[in-house]
Amino acid sequence: MNERFKTALSHRLFWPVAVLVVMLAANTIYRPGFLAVEVNNGHLYGTPIDILRLSAPLILVALGMTLVISTGGIDLSVGSICAISGAIACLHISQAADQNNPVTVFTALAMALGAALALGAWNGVLVSVIGIQPIIATLILMVAGRGLAQLVTEGQIITINSGPYRAIGLGHFLTLPLAIFIALGAALLVAALTRRTALGMIIESVGGNREASRLAGIRSGRMVFLVYVVSAVCAAIAGFMMTANVSSADGNNAGLWVELDAILAVVIGGTSLAGGRFYLSGTILGALIIQTLTTTVYAMNISPQTALLFKAVVVIAVCLIQAPAFRARLARRRRGNPPPSAPTPQRQKEEVTA
Amino acid sequence: MSTTSLTAGPRWARLPRRHVPVLVTLALLLVMYGVGVSQYRAFSNVQVIFNVFIDNGFLLVVAVGMTFVILTGGIDLSVGSVVAMTAMVSAWLLQSGLPAPLVLVIALLIGPTLGFLMGCAIHFFEIQPFIVTLAGMFFARGMCTFISGASIPITDGFWTTMSQYRIGDPRGNFVSVSVLIAFAVVLVAAYVLAYTRLGRNVYAIGGNPQSALLMGLPLGRTRIAVYTISGLCSAIGGILLSFYTLSGAPLIAIGMELDVIAAVVIGGTVLTGGAGYIFGTVLGVLVLGVIQTLITFDGSLNSWWTKIVIGGLLFAFILFQRLIGIRYK
Numbered sequence: 001m002n003e004r005f006k007t008a009l010s011h012r013l014f015w016p017v018a019v020l021v022v023m024l025a026a027n028t029i030y031r032p033g034f035l036a037v038e039v040n041n042g043h044l045y046g047t048p049i050d051i052l053r054l055s056a057p058l059i060l061v062a063l064g065m066t067l068v069i070s071t072g073g074i075d076l077s078v079g080s081i082c083a084i085s086g087a088i089a090c091l092h093i094s095q096a097a098d099q100n101n102p103v104t105v106f107t108a109l110a111m112a113l114g115a116a117l118a119l120g121a122w123n124g125v126l127v128s129v130i131g132i133q134p135i136i137a138t139l140i141l142m143v144a145g146r147g148l149a150q151l152v153t154e155g156q157i158i159t160i161n162s163g164p165y166r167a168i169g170l171g172h173f174l175t176l177p178l179a180i181f182i183a184l185g186a187a188l189l190v191a192a193l194t195r196r197t198a199l200g201m202i203i204e205s206v207g208g209n210r211e212a213s214r215l216a217g218i219r220s221g222r223m224v225f226l227v228y229v230v231s232a233v234c235a236a237i238a239g240f241m242m243t244a245n246v247s248s249a250d251g252n253n254a255g256l257w258v259e260l261d262a263i264l265a266v267v268i269g270g271t272s273l274a275g276g277r278f279y280l281s282g283t284i285l286g287a288l289i290i291q292t293l294t295t296t297v298y299a300m301n302i303s304p305q306t307a308l309l310f311k312a313v314v315v316i317a318v319c320l321i322q323a324p325a326f327r328a329r330l331a332r333r334r335r336g337n338p339p340p341s342a343p344t345p346q347r348q349k350e351e352v353t354a
Numbered sequence: 355m356s357t358t359s360l361t362a363g364p365r366w367a368r369l370p371r372r373h374v375p376v377l378v379t380l381a382l383l384l385v386m387y388g389v390g391v392s393q394y395r396a397f398s399n400v401q402v403i404f405n406v407f408i409d410n411g412f413l414l415v416v417a418v419g420m421t422f423v424i425l426t427g428g429i430d431l432s433v434g435s436v437v438a439m440t441a442m443v444s445a446w447l448l449q450s451g452l453p454a455p456l457v458l459v460i461a462l463l464i465g466p467t468l469g470f471l472m473g474c475a476i477h478f479f480e481i482q483p484f485i486v487t488l489a490g491m492f493f494a495r496g497m498c499t500f501i502s503g504a505s506i507p508i509t510d511g512f513w514t515t516m517s518q519y520r521i522g523d524p525r526g527n528f529v530s531v532s533v534l535i536a537f538a539v540v541l542v543a544a545y546v547l548a549y550t551r552l553g554r555n556v557y558a559i560g561g562n563p564q565s566a567l568l569m570g571l572p573l574g575r576t577r578i579a580v581y582t583i584s585g586l587c588s589a590i591g592g593i594l595l596s597f598y599t600l601s602g603a604p605l606i607a608i609g610m611e612l613d614v615i616a617a618v619v620i621g622g623t624v625l626t627g628g629a630g631y632i633f634g635t636v637l638g639v640l641v642l643g644v645i646q647t648l649i650t651f652d653g654s655l656n657s658w659w660t661k662i663v664i665g666g667l668l669f670a671f672i673l674f675q676r677l678i679g680i681r682y683k
Contacts, residue, residue, distance in 0.1 A: 074484075132672055135429070135484070136625050140672070143612050144665020150658035251658075260488055273482050303503055305604060309496030315489040316475070325480040 012270045015321055016285040019268075019314070023292050031299060043172045047295065055291035056179035057082075057238035059284055061258050062265040063190050064231030066283045069266050071207040071224050072275025073127060073134030075231045078262060080145025081119055082239030082255025085112040087152040089240060090160050090249035099162040108165070113236055119145070120232025124225035138228075142259070149251035159248040169244030179241050186234065191280050200278070203227065207275030261290055264311070268318045289314070374678055375622030375671070376634040382667075383637055386644045394651045401527045406643035408529060411536040412437065412594040414639045416610070417617045418543045419587025421635045422580040424618055425547075425560045427627025428483040430581065432472065433588045434610030435494035436465050438603070440592025442498045444513075445506035445602025454512035462589045468494065469585020473578035487581075491611070498604040505603035508596060516597045532594040539590060544632040556580060560627025616664050617642050620671050641667065 008014055027034040027047075037046035061078050068075045092108035093099050119141060126137035171178040194200030205213045206223045214220040238258070243249045267273065268289055269282025293314060297307035320326045390397040407414075416433050423430045444461040448454070468490055475486045508514075522528025547553035555576040558566040567573045596602060621638030623630025645663050649655045 126669075130673065130676065132676065133625060136619070136668075136672055139612065139615065140665050140668045143616060143668065144662050147658040147661030147665065150656070151662065155656055155658065260492075263485075263488070267485060273485065303499050305499035305503075306496050308492040309500060312489045312493035312496060315485065315492065319481045319485050319489070320475075320479060323479045323481050325478065329479075 012279065013282055013285065015318070016268055016270070016282060016289060019318075020285060020289050020292060023289065023296060027292075027296055027299065034299075039175070042175060044175045047299075049177065051288065051291050051295050052180050053177040054295070055287050056177075056183035057241040058258065058261055058265060058287040058291060059183040060186055060234045060238040060241070061231075061255075061262040062269075062283045062287045063187055063280065064227075064234030065259075065262040066266050066269070066271055066278045066280060067190070067194075067203060067227040068134070068231045069263070069271055069273060070203055070275055070278030071227050072210070073224065073227070074138065074263065074273070075123065075228060076135065076138040076259050077119070077123060077141035077145055078231060078235035078238075079255040079258045080142050080149060081116055081232050081235040082242055082258055083149035083249075083251055083253075084119065084145055084152065085116045085236035085239035086243030086254050087149045087158065087249045087251050088112040088115050089165070090158045090243055091152055093160045093162045093165055094158050099160055100164060102164050105162060105164040109240065112240070113233065116232045116236030116239075117229060120229035121225070123232065124228035127228060128221040128224040146251065149254070151251075153249055153251040155251070157248050157250045161247065165240075165244050166247055167244070169241045169246075182237065182241070186237065187280060187284060190230075194278075194280070204276055204278065207277070262287075264315055265290055267322075268314075270322065372629055375675055376631055376637065378674065379620060379622055379634060379637040379641060379671075383641050383644065386641065386648065390644065390648050390651065397647075397651060399527075402647060404527055404529050404533070406640060406647055407533045407536070408598075409646075410639050410643040411530070411532040412591040412598065413610070413613060413617065413642070414536045414636065415539045415587050415594060416591040417614045417621075417635045417639050418539055418632060419584035419591075420611075420614045420618050421621075421623055421630060421632055422543070422547070422556060422587075423483075423584045424615075424623050424625055425556050425627055425630055426577060426580050427560045427563070427625075428476065428577070428580065429487065429615070429625075430469075430472075430584045431484065431487040431611050432468070432490035432494055433584065433591070433614055434607045435491045435498070436468060436585060436588035437592040437595055437607045437610060438498050438605075439494040440465055440589045441596040441599070441606065442501050442506070442602035442604060444593065444596050445508050446501050448508055448510045448513065449506055454510055457510075458593065461593055462586070465585035465587075465589025465592065466582045467585070469581040469583070469588075470578060472585075473581030476581065477574045477577045483581075495604075495608075501604070502602075503604060505601050508600045508602070513597060513600060517600050530597070532597050535590070535594060539587065540632060540636055543587075547632055552576065552579060557628055560629075562628075613642060613664070616668050620667055622671075622675070624675060 024035070034047050037044055037048060039045075061082070065075055065078065089108040089112040092111055093104060096104040096108075098104065123138055123141060126132045126140070127134050130137075167178055168182070169179055173181055194203065202213070202218050203223055205216070206218060206220045210220045210224070213223075235255070235258075239255055242254050263273075265286030266283050268286035269279050269284070271278045271282060290311070293310055294304070294307055297310055298304065387397075390402075396402070416437060420430055420433060440461050443464060444457050447457045447460060452460075472483075472486050472490045475481055476483050516531050519531050520528035521531070521534065547556065555566070555571050558569070558571055559573060559576055563573060595607065599606070617638035618630070618635050619625060619638070620641050621630070621634030621636070623634060642664065645667075646660055649657070649660055649663075
């Protein structure tokens, strides 16, 4: 019994799941109707469904971020890419004569995806070809991207009235919101591509040691380039959802701080910022935890900005639990014997910090 | 500008490679100023330069703190939020009737305390600075709205005096008290980095933490110290901002950390640590300020061009540092 408990405790998804369950339980105690789901008009409605629907963009962004982080990089520009792609799509739709025409919507999506591909390629070239530190390379686009998004929208909030586009964020399919399926589809696609082929292992090996992977015959540079493009595409789709949710594109506020939430989701999911390992299931759990936290805070009538306080507490708690040094300290205190020196090589710190 | 002599002055003739980024920034600044003067007649007015300092005094102070952190190879994302929190707390305490000196002390203690705690978390638990300061950023921003969801005006006599007092010559050119405070911070920081043990340790740790540790330098103490310094600078920046705006607003200084990091990088400090000067950071802040002034003077360009230009400059400088071969992973 004790052994089994220990195995469960040491599973990498134990803590994220525990946090999620505790949060859901606390919510249910606070508000008994929290978990209730009802069928209305052939669609499922309820807080859990809302959490799933609202977490869809974050899951998408976090998926791309997981791949980037597993190569030892980081992508700060996803929020700006969300804003730019949403702005381009909404601009194209708003200029069309018939906003409900599916062709218009598809053209708009294609244009925005094209722009996202270009931006992702820009990030990828900066990191893999020119060799700039990822955090800085993507910082450039994070700063300039907001400006570009405002340039596209000309500083205005573009509102559109397009049924098909709205469906991306609010539509339903098989009684569930369409956004959930899009996020799920993307997650399954990424999972299949990385875990059913050698791609995932190659990405992890590049994250572990780029030079060694190159010498082993992996095109490291190309892999690094690829993950930034994938991250940008994920961010663009998330951008469509965000703008579709409100049927308008705001260059300033669309996707604001989503990069931080995404990094948080990845870290909560157990993926180390040092790279070399990634856990897609953990990332999805992390995104759900963050969205549940946000919804909880809203439900308790606390202002969204104050929600950041709770986020700070969760970040620190999760990071402390996952930090080898903290675990070692805790274990020493519990057992009273000296722990094996925490294996945190200097390389990690040098590559990831700053 | 006595900071010039601290950094680039005496070795000017030899032009060592590590001074090149700062000199390029200086050249860029002069070119931009020259463009401004040639395009707009009013630009040559001395007050334009003074206004750049008045408008960016708090940014300068915060950037100085960030320079310390970046020199050790770390990063501090919490600065913008700490600035806002300091301004917010002072406005709130003044509103509830505390005397100004006490409020100043309390407000100046918050930043360093938070910085110290973050430094401890970074050093003792070996969590990435990025994540720890991200949590600090969330915490400070959350505290702002926790105090009040709306902006709190400051009517205290000391604050209004500091805000409105003008130090100037008879021709009407003036600077505010904040500018002098910012200069004082810059001078002290430049002295500490160039001539004290702490400063040497900061450069050594940024160059290579492992060698620094093997040399017997106090790695942990220095690392915690730089985050505390950054917290203190943010707190001073917050006070200056509250002098400038005479209020505490929960959403002020959002995204300021990016401006600050951009200023430090444009000023020639290398983000992996170990190379850079306070004087360069001053130039970086000035470059940002002059860009804003140019865009304001032009009138036809919109405010978002500022962001695009800053992004472009960041790119150019990073590329440049890479080309001249300064260590840049």
